Amino acid sequence: MAEFKIYHYDPSMAAAIVFIVAFLISTTLHLYQLLRTRAWFMIPLVAGGFFEWIGYIGRAISSKESPDWTLGPYIMQSLLLLVAPALFAASIYMELSRIITLVDGESHALIKKKWLTKLF
Numbered sequence: 818m819a820e821f822k823i824y825h826y827d828p829s830m831a832a833a834i835v836f837i838v839a840f841l842i843s844t845t846l847h848l849y850q851l852l853r854t855r856a857w858f859m860i861p862l863v864a865g866g867f868f869e870w871i872g873y874i875g876r877a878i879s880s881k882e883s884p885d886w887t888l889g890p891y892i893m894q895s896l897l898l899l900v901a902p903a904l905f906a907a908s909i910y911m912e913l914s915r916i917i918t919l920v921d922g923e924s925h926a927l928i929k930k931k932w933l934t935k936l937f
Contacts, residue, residue, distance in 0.1 A: 830880040
């Protein structure tokens with residue numbers, strides 16, 4: 818019987834570091850813009866950014882443990898890297914609702930503005 822392996826490959830430390838830096842810079846800039854403009858509807862985008870770079874920290878920890886991985890970093894990276902895109906999508910739908918209001922385009926929208934975020 819085959820032995821159970823968390824990863825079927827060796828996670829890359831270099832890729833994890835690149836993504837940590839990229840998401841950390843992006844999240845910091847978005848947090849600055851969120852606080853400066855008080856655009857509170859972008860909170861899910863910033864939260865998703867935090868989830869991404871923290872998830873990639875878990876990936877970096879896993880890359881150092883290869884091949885004797887522990888479950889903690891694996892669970893951390895799996896959970897956070899899977900939840901973050903849903904938060905990005907939520908912020909996009911919230912932004913779309915604001916754009917529809919701005920251009921007075923609710924009559925042209927397939928989904929009414931009040932249902933956009935709720936339907937998401």
